[in-house]
Amino acid sequence: MKPTLVLVGRPNVGxxxxxxxxxxxxxxxxxxxxxxxxxxxxxxxxxxxxPYLVVDTGGFEPLAKDGIFHEMARQTEQAxxxxxxxxxxxxxxxxxxxxxxxxxxxxRKLERPVLVAVNKAEGMKHTVVAADFYELGLGEPFPVSxxxxxxxxxxVEMALADFPEPxxxxxxxxxxxxxxVGRPNVGxxxxxxxxxGEERVIAFDMPGTTRDAIFVxxxxxxxxxxxxxxxxxxxxxxxxxxxxxxxxxxxxxSIEDANxxxxxxxxxxxxxxxxxxxxxxVVESGxxxxxxxxxxxxxxxxxxxxxxxxxxxxxxFLSFAxxxxxxxxxxxGLEKLFTSxxxxxxxxxxxxxxxxxxxxxxxxxxxxAPPRHGGIFRPKLRYAHQGGSNxxxxxxxxxxxxxxxxxxxxxxEHTFREVFKLQGTxxxxxxxxxxxxxxxxxxxxxxxxxxxxxxxxxxxx
Numbered sequence: 525m526k527p528t529l530v531l532v533g534r535p536n537v538g539x540x541x542x543x544x545x546x547x548x549x550x551x552x553x554x555x556x557x558x559x560x561x562x563x564x565x566x567x568x569x570x571x572x573x574x575p576y577l578v579v580d581t582g583g584f585e586p587l588a589k590d591g592i593f594h595e596m597a598r599q600t601e602q603a604x605x606x607x608x609x610x611x612x613x614x615x616x617x618x619x620x621x622x623x624x625x626x627x628x629x630x631x632r633k634l635e636r637p638v639l640v641a642v643n644k645a646e647g648m649k650h651t652v653v654a655a656d657f658y659e660l661g662l663g664e665p666f667p668v669s670x671x672x673x674x675x676x677x678x679x680v681e682m683a684l685a686d687f688p689e690p691x692x693x694x695x696x697x698x699x700x701x702x703x704x705v706g707r708p709n710v711g712x713x714x715x716x717x718x719x720x721g722e723e724r725v726i727a728f729d730m731p732g733t734t735r736d737a738i739f740v741x742x743x744x745x746x747x748x749x750x751x752x753x754x755x756x757x758x759x760x761x762x763x764x765x766x767x768x769x770x771x772x773x774x775x776x777x778s779i780e781d782a783n784x785x786x787x788x789x790x791x792x793x794x795x796x797x798x799x800x801x802x803x804x805x806v807v808e809s810g811x812x813x814x815x816x817x818x819x820x821x822x823x824x825x826x827x828x829x830x831x832x833x834x835x836x837x838x839x840x841f842l843s844f845a846x847x848x849x850x851x852x853x854x855x856x857g858l859e860k861l862f863t864s865x866x867x868x869x870x871x872x873x874x875x876x877x878x879x880x881x882x883x884x885x886x887x888x889x890x891x892x893a894p895p896r897h898g899g900i901f902r903p904k905l906r907y908a909h910q911g912g913s914n915x916x917x918x919x920x921x922x923x924x925x926x927x928x929x930x931x932x933x934x935x936x937e938h939t940f941r942e943v944f945k946l947q948g949t950x951x952x953x954x955x956x957x958x959x960x961x962x963x964x965x966x967x968x969x970x971x972x973x974x975x976x977x978x979x980x981x982x983x984x985x
Contacts, residue, residue, distance in 0.1 A: 526568075527687045528577045529680070530603045532631070533613035534623045535583025538643040542613060542670035543567060543580035546680065566739050571680045573689060579603045584627055609637040609683045612660075616642040616653040616667060620660070628660040639683055640665040646672050699741075700869045703752040703782035705775060705806070707798055710790040711818040715852035716740060716753045719862075744862060752778045779805065783914060784812040784868045784948075786861070791819045791827075791849070795834045803842055810915035812868035812949040813845040816861055820849040844941065846948055868948025872914045876944060881908040881918060888939045897927035917952040925955035
């Protein structure tokens with residue numbers, strides 16, 4: 525098992541910057557704004573031969589009794605309970621604050637190592653910047669610079685000193701990545717918590733509670749997944765705060781990094797154009813898709829029928845996706861939802877053998893031949909092979925394929941999807957047309973060799 529390092533501290537001391545340094549990523553949003561991180565954010569790192577798991581937490585305000593800061597404090601306390609070692613991050617340029625002392629009082633009661641990282645120490649004399657922090661009673665402070673990397677390696681080596689070298693078979697397995705996306709306040713975080721069976725991310729009755737993309741390792745029925753909780757996506761004209769703009773970018777990146785996307789819709793609200801825009805981006809990204817219509821338990825029969833009609837009208841381009849009607853708050857419909865997630869992942873990663881693809885193609889052509897182009901010649905489809913996965917790409921070779929009508933392309937796509945059971949994933953079909961090597965401009969310039977012979981003969985005479 526990898527040891528877990530948890531970063532703790534008051535707001536705006538540089539925990540997310542240190543998280544990015546430790547994981548060698550830009551996974552955590554960093555901006556000069558306090559309270560930007562709210563949920564636990566997990567990442568993987570390695571120093572020397574020792575891998576570790578690092579957890580970024582929101583600004584810790586242990587005295588908060590209600591509101592979002594109380595929820596953030598609960599998340600931090602849960603992370604501390606999971607920790608093998610705690611890194612208490614303080615601001616070396618500001619010095620000790622009353623809030624630092626409150627946090628230190630809690631950390632001194634722990635039965636696990638606590639290291640004090642005095643951040644923003646670049647350009648300062650280390651003995652001077654560290655001196656004040658001995659007052660916290662947590663041992664020797666470590667001056668570091670998360671921005672420049674100064675002292676960070678020594679800090680991590682000290683945190684991991686008592687942990688053994690990892691076994692060779694501890695390599696991280698590739699697991700399906702499932703992104704939960706949708707508009708603000710549709711129940712994405714509630715769905716994550718229902719699947720986990722614990723309050724893993726903050727679910728608060730306020731739009732915009734989730735700001736970053738939160739990665740959660742998750743196991744269901746013996747299979748491992750990585751769930752990605754994302755910030756709600758609003759229309760571009762409604763996005764004003766710089767933080768929210770960062771959140772939108774992180775959500776779009778999460779969609780592209782995922783294998784399967786669960787689009788969460790709110791049954792209490794009408795299906796909006798923004799829902800269709802989000803679904804369209806998922807399809808353009810080529811990601812498998814499952815649609816979860818949340819809060820279904822609160823609707824009467826008439827309203828349910830109206831929602832289904834609305835879905836069929838506004839999201840008809842999602843004919844390949846499976847729709848589920850769930851209640852994340854009550855845990856209804858989640859088993860079938862994840863069955864569809866598994867099916868969509870299998871379809872996205874499916875291996876399509878060339879002989880079978882070609883047989884399916886030729887059978888489809890035999891049932892319905894492509895129409896003649898201009899009433900003169902008929903495109904000829906010769907063979908097919910797989911060109912990629914996630915999403916599946918089928919490459920078809922033949923002659924004059926650029927003249928195939930869109931309706932015939934859809935017919936072939938439907939045939940492949942039906943035969944190979946590619947439910948839940950977009951399917952790309954690419955046509956590669958063979959060209960006649962004798963139909964080049966150079967050959968046309970030369971013309972008929974026999975005509976050239978007679979012209980030369982006339983000149984000589």
